[in-house]
Amino acid sequence: MSVFISLILRSLETGSVYALAALGVVLIYRTSKTTNFAQGSIGTLNAFVAATILVKWGWSIWAVVPVAMVTAIITGFIIDTIFIRPASKVGPTGKQIITLGLIIVIIGIIPWIFGVEPIPMPQFFEFTEANRINFLGAVIGFNAIFVIGVSIFLMTALFWFLKYTDWGLAIRVTASNEVASKLMGVPTKTVTLMSWATAATFGTLAAIIVAPQTAVDINMMNDIQINAFFACTLGGFQTFYGPVLGAYIIAMSKNLTSYYITSTWSTTLVYVIIMIFLFFKPVGLVGKKFVKKV
């Protein structure tokens, strides 16, 4: 039983990372009409900023994270104004290729500015005797609790923002029909700008959470990026909460299959299950079928 609970807790932790990344992906998909392949790379870039400041100048992690958030917002602004907005004529596939171009640019920028060595990154709370508690027989560190708490708080805040504020309404309106909302006076440009900035911060946070598991390096977000996409398809691109749901389900099924069935093939098994699920429900868990009139 304690194993099961600790598996669930661990899934909540990884699920939070997937969920943050997936929320960024779906935000950009709805407002800019493209699947953002660079989501992970943007996070990695800003995690490098955080890690470099932390190692070179000796700042504490609590001071470094806000700095990384600010640089993430700036990256989001830059990407939207320089690359995405001028490309409004480009089709969806073309925009995907632009995000691919962004990945390549970021892969070039990182060794140029930060060097080629991976940089170690500490956790928010070290996993020591004092910094952990027993929960129904399972041991959980403060770091995991903090990560789960912060992600859930951020996501709730975003959902509240989307539902109850004017700007949230503007985002939802833009997401459902950009042209019509522009005609109704919604500042769609600012909305896209904001969603890129938000997506970048979420990606950066996900990257900073993952970083201590290995070290900050160029490929650390690849796996999370892919899982975020799967979370979006599993949950459905039509809603904002679907991908979050999908992210936790994927994390949980991965951990459970790898412990109870097979550790080598758990990822493959989960992907196959997702595909079979999609075959029977082609628009995800909470997606609605979009009916096109002829």
Add this chain to the structure above:
Amino acid sequence: MKTKILNTISLFFKPIIKVLKMYKNKLEKSMHQRFVLFGILLALVPLLSNLDIIRYSTVSLVAYIVIFTIVALGLNILLGFSGLMSLGTAGFVGFGAYGVVYFSSLGLPYEISILATLIISSIIGLFIGLFSLKVEGVYLAISTLAVGEIFSQIFRRVTWFTNAFGGVHYKYPLLFGVVQLNRNTTFILLVIMMVLMMFVMYNLTNSKTGRALMAMSRSNSSAQAMGVSISKYRLLAFLIATLYATIGGILYASFYRYVQPLDWNLMLTLLILAMVVVGGIKSIFGTFIGVFVIYGVPSLWLEELFSSINGVAYIFSGVLIIVVIMYYPYGFIYVIQDTKKLYHKFKNGIENRKNKKKNKVENNV
């Protein structure tokens, strides 16, 4: 002295230009002739390397471009003509490479191992085609990404098939059990395959099938109303794309003779996608140009120019992709049309000016 050299050079080129002029009418009429001529020109690359005009390594580079032109052509049929998206291409290329090596290691001849690999991959392709009948749009794209990821897990984990991280070695192919190819002849084999694939694509897309695919990409319902069987043509589109990718993989193994598991990732898939979109959707030569822009330009010039600083070559090639997409959203192939327009504009401008001058002189008189 200078004129003498120029004269000898022009003497050398004159017969070539004469032959080209003779064929000019034919070339303008028939795409097939153009493909053949293009193939012949490419087949000269190993010769140039033997004559020390270009470097030895450049041949491998051009081989890579030729191989990925084949792969990108397949994706172009899928994306450009039928409007379906696949993010599992790299997986199929990897499968082709591993498949031919595995079946050859069982002692089967080259041709039979190719056949076996193609049969297996086409079965998988048909499955994805069936899948695409229910799942659409971005969901389909991400599902094919799942297929690619499953492939990449297989490449890493199934030791008897791929030798895991050690990779597998291969040898230059032995054709029909008699003709042993070497590096240069394998290169020519690649070029022949590319020209053949161009032929197939051209004939296919200019036939009833191509028109049906295009109708399907515009609107499923209208196509169905016109009597196009959606299920048949979707399956066909995925089958063709899969076969092209697998053939690319087989040729990759034949030329480079080493396959390792980490190459076949999402990044490669995206690059192949970029080759199609950057080069020009629905355009055969455009695809080649796309591959050249994405792979050839960075490895031929950028990496050498900026070898002193880490990563700057990457920045340039990323910016290059973005700029091309922004200014040529329908493909880089349109740059040719634009230069033609510019040329005519320029020419007309000069003529106008001349006429004006003439008029002025005449008026003065």
